[in-house]
Amino acid sequence: MPLEAGLLEILACPACHAPLDDATAAETPELICTGKDCGLAYPVRDGIPVLLVDEARRPG
Numbered sequence: 001m002p003l004e005a006g007l008l009e010i011l012a013c014p015a016c017h018a019p020l021d022d023a024t025a026a027e028t029p030e031l032i033c034t035g036k037d038c039g040l041a042y043p044v045r046d047g048i049p050v051l052l053v054d055e056a057r058r059p060g
């Protein structure tokens, strides 16, 4: 399910406030933080991004 148009532009990583990269075309939809030292991957459930650090997948 694609995200609402324009929604991605207003979203930012709650941990470091960097923009998020849309990876919803992947098998498991996620929003990936573009922060150099952050890179958390936030899940998208039923088309709704879950921007909670506790829910995010840690890189590596």
Ligand SMILES: [Zn+2]
Binding pocket: 013, 014, 015, 016, 017, 018, 033, 034, 035, 038, 039, 040
């Ligand atoms: Zn981040």
